[in-house]
Amino acid sequence: MTxxxxxxxxxxxxxxxxxxxxxxxRYRGDAPGEEIDVILLSGGSANLQWLASLFEDELSxxxxxxxxxxxxxxxxxxxxxxxxxDDANA
Numbered sequence: 128m129t130x131x132x133x134x135x136x137x138x139x140x141x142x143x144x145x146x147x148x149x150x151x152x153r154y155r156g157d158a159p160g161e162e163i164d165v166i167l168l169s170g171g172s173a174n175l176q177w178l179a180s181l182f183e184d185e186l187s188x189x190x191x192x193x194x195x196x197x198x199x200x201x202x203x204x205x206x207x208x209x210x211x212x213d214d215a216n217a
Contacts, residue, residue, distance in 0.1 A: 131177060139181055151189055162191040169198040 128136075154163065168178050179195050 134177060135181070139177075143178075144181070144185060147186065148189065151186075162193075164191070164193050166190075166193050166195045167198065168195060 151163065154161075166182060176197075179197065182190070182195060
């Protein structure tokens with residue numbers, strides 16, 4: 128068994144896929160009529176491109192062709208987003 132197939136059979140299918148699907152369903156309940164158009168992937172298996180492929184292969188029917196953004200470090204995005212909050216609160 129390759130490490131990729133191990134990840135898919137032991138992590139993705141039994142745990143991650145269901146958790147992501149639950150998150151998508153919860154979003155749809157909170158924002159009816161709105162589609163998810165961007166998926167942000169960063170760190171861990173996202174760096175190995177596994178999650179992007181699994182989203183495309185196994186969740187594409189659930190999503191309306193979103194753009195998948197792959198970031199090396201999500202903290203850059205969080206830092207930029209929160210720096211605007213600091214300026215607004217000053």
